[in-house]
Amino acid sequence: WKGLINNDVDAAFGTTITGPAKEAETSPRGLIWPPLPAKDKEGWARMQKVGSFFFPQLATCGAGISPEKPVELGNYPYPIFVAYASQPADQVYAVTKAMIVNYDAYKDSAPGAGGLAAGRQTKNWVVPVHPGAVKALKEAGQWSDAQEAHNNKLIKRQEVLAAAWADYGKSSPPSDDKAFLDGWMKARAAALAKAGMPNGFEE
Incomplete structure (x- = not known):
């Protein structure tokens, strides 16, 4: 600036x-x-x-x-709550439900808090929504069949990327940081292209 x-x-x-x-x-x-x-x-x-x-x-x-x-x-969504896929679904569900049910109690407490309303969330985004959060959103009537289909595609994409990462690690990648990154980006792009999925980092 x-x-x-x-x-x-x-x-x-x-x-x-x-x-x-x-x-x-x-x-x-x-x-x-x-x-x-x-x-x-x-x-x-x-x-x-x-x-x-x-x-x-x-x-x-x-x-x-x-x-x-x-x-x-x-x-783009900001702030956004992020959890590992391994986080227990019941725990993520409880936190998400609490944010939805108690929205009126905190929406005016801080600038921007109003944006946390369940109906204002971008559910068709670039990272999958955790199953625990999906359960809470469904209960609140804030989840559609189209969002379910989109989320399932994102989960599949994560699986493709995880498999590509594992394969890259087994391929004796270079130890130099730049060469390692260059090699990974090529392997990543190839795996996504093979699966017919968008890259997300095209130049």
Whole structure:
């Protein structure tokens, strides 16, 4: 952001509601949010090839943005609760259910807490939802057949990646960090392509 304000860089990445964004807006250079119209399906397909975690969002607050002057941008879930697949389903279920049932008790307690409403969650995303959380969402009427199908595909994708990782480890990969990463990214891409699944890190 400092580079943007000082005219040293052409663009910066960040949220609309941060201090640096406001600082950039009030600087001599000013601030422009390049719009990402939701109706531009081809553009969004290109965007998600390099940032599969983004989805369309109408921004209504932040530097240079207001309900009267919204901007179509990209967004992703934040904060997000993450658990290992090995976490007991009953434990994840209990925590998720507590967040759903007690929503009214905490929704006004912190900025952004309102976004934790079950109905506002992005369930068709890039990582699978834990079975315990799925159970709680189903009970709350916040889970559809389409979301179930999407989630099952994501679980299958994780299985493909886990198998590819195991195979890569058995292939005597190089010890050099860069060569190791390069080799893994190629093995990863090949495994996903063979399974007919999206890469998520295409350039």
